[in-house]
Amino acid sequence: MQPMDSKLALDVGLVESCRQAAAQIADRIAAETAGRTTVSVERTVARFLGVDGINELDVPLPNVLVDHVHDRDGLGRGVAHWLGNAMLQSGRCPQEIAEAVSAGELDLCDLPQADAGEIRELVARECELRMGEVSRRMDDRRALRERLGGTPPLRYMLSGTGNVYEDVVHSIAVAETGGDVVSVTRSTAQSLLEYVPYGPTTEGYGGTFATQENFRIMREGLDEWCERNRRYVRLSSFCSGLCMSEFATIGAMEGLDNMVNDALYGILYRDINMGRTLIDQRVSRMINGYFGIVINTGEDNYLRTADAVKAAPSVTASQFINHRLALDCGMGEEQIALGDAFEIDPPTTNGLLYEWAQAQLTRELFPNCPVKYMPPTRHMDGNLYRTHACDTLFNLITIATGQGIQTAGVPTEGVHTPHLYDRVVGLECVDYVFNYARDIGDEIQFRPGGIIQTRAREVLRQAHELLERIADVGMFRAIEDGTFGDVRRRIDEGRGMDGIVATEEGYFNPTVELMQGAGVA
Amino acid sequence: MPEVDLRRVKPYGDHLQDGLIQLSFTLPVPEGQGARKTALELASKLGLDRPEVVHDQRLLDGYTHFIVYGHCCSTADYTAQQVDELDLGYMSEDEIEAYAEEHIGRPIVVVGACTGSDTHSVGIDAMLDLKGFQGNRGLEGYRAFDAHNLGSQVPNTTLVARAIELDADAILVSQTVTQQDLHIRNLTELVEIVEAEGRRRRTILACGGSRVSNELAKELGFDAGFSRGTYPHHLATFLVRELAARMERAAPVRSGV
Numbered sequence: 006m007q008p009m010d011s012k013l014a015l016d017v018g019l020v021e022s023c024r025q026a027a028a029q030i031a032d033r034i035a036a037e038t039a040g041r042t043t044v045s046v047e048r049t050v051a052r053f054l055g056v057d058g059i060n061e062l063d064v065p066l067p068n069v070l071v072d073h074v075h076d077r078d079g080l081g082r083g084v085a086h087w088l089g090n091a092m093l094q095s096g097r098c099p100q101e102i103a104e105a106v107s108a109g110e111l112d113l114c115d116l117p118q119a120d121a122g123e124i125r126e127l128v129a130r131e132c133e134l135r136m137g138e139v140s141r142r143m144d145d146r147r148a149l150r151e152r153l154g155g156t157p158p159l160r161y162m163l164s165g166t167g168n169v170y171e172d173v174v175h176s177i178a179v180a181e182t183g184g185d186v187v188s189v190t191r192s193t194a195q196s197l198l199e200y201v202p203y204g205p206t207t208e209g210y211g212g213t214f215a216t217q218e219n220f221r222i223m224r225e226g227l228d229e230w231c232e233r234n235r236r237y238v239r240l241s242s243f244c245s246g247l248c249m250s251e252f253a254t255i256g257a258m259e260g261l262d263n264m265v266n267d268a269l270y271g272i273l274y275r276d277i278n279m280g281r282t283l284i285d286q287r288v289s290r291m292i293n294g295y296f297g298i299v300i301n302t303g304e305d306n307y308l309r310t311a312d313a314v315k316a317a318p319s320v321t322a323s324q325f326i327n328h329r330l331a332l333d334c335g336m337g338e339e340q341i342a343l344g345d346a347f348e349i350d351p352p353t354t355n356g357l358l359y360e361w362a363q364a365q366l367t368r369e370l371f372p373n374c375p376v377k378y379m380p381p382t383r384h385m386d387g388n389l390y391r392t393h394a395c396d397t398l399f400n401l402i403t404i405a406t407g408q409g410i411q412t413a414g415v416p417t418e419g420v421h422t423p424h425l426y427d428r429v430v431g432l433e434c435v436d437y438v439f440n441y442a443r444d445i446g447d448e449i450q451f452r453p454g455g456i457i458q459t460r461a462r463e464v465l466r467q468a469h470e471l472l473e474r475i476a477d478v479g480m481f482r483a484i485e486d487g488t489f490g491d492v493r494r495r496i497d498e499g500r501g502m503d504g505i506v507a508t509e510e511g512y513f514n515p516t517v518e519l520m521q522g523a524g525v526a
Numbered sequence: 527m528p529e530v531d532l533r534r535v536k537p538y539g540d541h542l543q544d545g546l547i548q549l550s551f552t553l554p555v556p557e558g559q560g561a562r563k564t565a566l567e568l569a570s571k572l573g574l575d576r577p578e579v580v581h582d583q584r585l586l587d588g589y590t591h592f593i594v595y596g597h598c599c600s601t602a603d604y605t606a607q608q609v610d611e612l613d614l615g616y617m618s619e620d621e622i623e624a625y626a627e628e629h630i631g632r633p634i635v636v637v638g639a640c641t642g643s644d645t646h647s648v649g650i651d652a653m654l655d656l657k658g659f660q661g662n663r664g665l666e667g668y669r670a671f672d673a674h675n676l677g678s679q680v681p682n683t684t685l686v687a688r689a690i691e692l693d694a695d696a697i698l699v700s701q702t703v704t705q706q707d708l709h710i711r712n713l714t715e716l717v718e719i720v721e722a723e724g725r726r727r728r729t730i731l732a733c734g735g736s737r738v739s740n741e742l743a744k745e746l747g748f749d750a751g752f753s754r755g756t757y758p759h760h761l762a763t764f765l766v767r768e769l770a771a772r773m774e775r776a777a778p779v780r781s782g783v
Contacts, residue, residue, distance in 0.1 A: 174586070174589075177586050178586040178589065181585070181586045182585075194679060210708050274647075274678070275679070276677070276679075309648070310647075383648070387736070387754060419736075420736075424552070425552050425585055425591075426550070426552050426585060426591045429583075429591070
């Protein structure tokens with residue numbers, strides 16, 4: 006996407022200062038989480054080495070394996086070390102080793118130790134082979150997407166019936182109505198599971214469980230449709246919760262195109278420990294970056310708990326931070342869809358002008374990022390005609406400010422998980438407005454010093470203040486102070502904290518090393 | 527002008543007693559004449575006279591959406607409805623404070639949460655947090671209440687344990703996700719736990735959510751249920767009145783006063 010001329014007359018020096026503060030914040034997060042791994046990062050390594058499946062108690066084998074090593078205090082060296090040693094000692098492949106561990110026939114930490122260099126070499130080779138295979142498939146998919154995929158603003162639509170087979174039907178309705186991206190929302194509370202459920206699922210609450218098999222079924226349904234209709238529809242899911250990096254892994258394996266990826270969401274709204282999830286996020290974004298998956302960050306969510314007019318600077322500040330954190334994981338700007346939302350309360354006088362200012366500000370600050378723009382939800386109350394009217398104005402702002410990805414609104418927001426027709430009527434409105442006002446952005450200049458320019462510059466000024474303050478105290482302290490979404494979380498509390506492991510001399514992570522070797526992070 | 531017959535009320539389109547109703551629904555059948563006729567038959571069976579398909583649309587192969595109008599033949603008796611007591615006589619914030627001071631005389635301890643796997647804390651936040659909802663302060667902002675919001679995804683057991691710890695007068699639970707009646711199972715479990723802990727009689731139990739009604743709440747063993755359109759002062763009115771009534775029952779009027 007080409008940088009556009011500034012319509013907001015932003016202070017270039019102030020923007021640069023924001024970027025510098027964000028870089029400082031990101032550096033400090035990296036320093037404060039260095040020298041640590043987590044159980045989910047280690048399970049990610051196991052998955053990339055080919056460990057999959059469940060045991061007779063339905064426990065995923067990556068969990069069995071990592072818990073086995075963790076119970077023996079060996080995780081500080083990394084699961085790769087123990088797996089590699091067992092491969093050398095037994096001549097078996099990682100999956101066979103995991104099965105033997107699960108059956109209680111093998112104790113990985115009780116084997117003779119091979120030469121560390123040899124272990125490293127063997128595991129790196131295995132990892133390269135398997136990740137290379139995934140990479141090749143993703144390259145083919147990228148070519149297909151570039152040839153047959155839609156152009157921005159991409160119409161992003163959510164499904165999530167609880168039943169993956171129904172989701173396929175819903176996603177085809179989305180495809181038929183011109184949707185570009187289908188995202189399956191996850192069953193409520195899945196983010197709190199310390200494992201990835203296994204196999205196809207037909208029951209879920211508020212969404213459908215994300216499993217590798219469900220990803221595969223959705224992908225297959227959409228690919229078949231694409232084949233018949235010669236139009237590519239992207240598939241999206243979520244790298245969030247306690248298994249962020251594992252979802253990035255299975256997402257790459259099953260050819261997803263987009264993934265929500267934001268640790269802050271888990272910290273604020275799922276009470277996940279901030280240290281834990283920021284370590285997971287780093288590896289998760291490296292994987293998304295490496296395999297060419299576009300991420301969506303979750304700034305829109307702050308506006309669901311805090312007032313959208315007052316919290317706007319925290320959205321902008323968070324976009325600067327998320328942008329820097331993603332770049333530091335080796336992501337390209339075109340892969341970073343920063344979050345934003347149209348959540349100002351409808352009775353607000355000139356609310357549309359504030360929305361316009363915020364949307365335009367986001368575009369001008371991050372001209373090469375696609376931006377993920379979210380519809381009104383917080384104040385939508387079951388009056389579906391009003392919701393539809395709000396969505397129409399939301400669509401107008403999307404096209405006028407050139408957002409990259411737009412989650413289409415549905416009239417029944419706040420009533421139920423969308424029914425089949427709700428999505429169709431939402432998408433029809435998107436099409437109507439996108440076409441009817443196609444080039445409106447190019448035609449519009451804002452009055453110098455008018456409401457829109459003044460608002461955008463004020464938000465930027467406050468975002469800058471906030472970034473300076475966060476740079477001063479550090480991200481962790483800022484979260485403790487309730488900077489985002491009016492929610493406070495403490496560094497020494499939250500779910501998943503016991504899954505953080507200090508790395509020891511000799512630790513290695515072949516997945517991360519391979520990605521770093523390829524220029525990622 | 528004819529007068530409305532409140533004993534035989536019908537929907538109003540543009541004149542009295544026309545009975546006009548608009549429906550929209552999807553049928554899992556391919557678009558075409560057969561689909562339209564199926565929609566009309568269905569509308570007739572729903573009791574709609576002279577149904578008309580004004581719009582039909584293919585959603586994908588095998589699914590068609592309809593907008594149908596028809597004349598409703600049935601009537602309903604407005605005068606015979608049992609009106610839910612909770613809909614009547616809410617007090618304002620100031621009135622609640624004054625009432626609590628007079629009848630209760632100490633802060634009312636309230637513990638609330640969005641329980642089970644539900645992550646949507648919007649309802650409980652609107653009721654309890656200082657910032658409240660559409661300009662109406664939550665219970666935290668009242669002198670009459672000592673409010674504790676435990677947030678979302680709180681296990682029922684944790685909520686009850688906290689209520690015991692604080693010796694709470696009331697437990698509030700919010701449920702937003704209602705797919706496959708998850709909220710009913712969850713609410714039932716809460717009542718069972720409170721009963722098992724022997725706290726049912728001394729604790730006011732109230733629940734809220736977009737699909738919760740006062741009738742449903744009572745059926746499940748709660749003292750009250752609050753639905754869409756509830757503001758913090760509605761809940762507060764109920765709580766102060768209910769607690770005052772209970773205190774009065776527990777300690778009858780002293781003699782000699």
